[in-house]
Amino acid sequence: MESGALVVVELRRNSTSFEKVVKEIVKMEKKIFPKHESLARSFDEELRKNNAGLLYTTDLHGEVVGYVMYSWPSSLSASISKLAVKESHRRQGHGEALLKAAIEKCRTRNVHRISLHVDPLRSAAMGLYKKLGFQVDSLIKSYYSADRDAYRMYLDFDPK
Numbered sequence: 467m468e469s470g471a472l473v474v475v476e477l478r479r480n481s482t483s484f485e486k487v488v489k490e491i492v493k494m495e496k497k498i499f500p501k502h503e504s505l506a507r508s509f510d511e512e513l514r515k516n517n518a519g520l521l522y523t524t525d526l527h528g529e530v531v532g533y534v535m536y537s538w539p540s541s542l543s544a545s546i547s548k549l550a551v552k553e554s555h556r557r558q559g560h561g562e563a564l565l566k567a568a569i570e571k572c573r574t575r576n577v578h579r580i581s582l583h584v585d586p587l588r589s590a591a592m593g594l595y596k597k598l599g600f601q602v603d604s605l606i607k608s609y610y611s612a613d614r615d616a617y618r619m620y621l622d623f624d625p626k
Contacts, residue, residue: 532560
């Protein structure tokens, strides 16, 4: 899946690069997210779930620079559980390409709504989600930790 010059790849368990990609993503998880928010320990378990997907982008050397993890537990709804881009590759379109690709994957599954949670202080993330049509549903107090709230955001698709 291409988005401009960026190529978004779907992680497949049977691919030859599966273990390498997972290892790089776990390393990113540990670096970017606080320990209690990181999926590093349960990453493989998350990927084994039915109706879960992971898309990633790489740099020119083939190193993973960003990923998005999503799931569609029912035919009606999907959720974005993680979206991360290495700090050195931010503001280059990776996050937008990944989010657009995940939205498109959900759209092809006839999902009606995609939801996600985001720290209101992460202004770049908030801007990206709003740019792609997500709206704030509610503020959830102490979602991440006692002193960190989250906005629940959603994107509804028009019924065809």
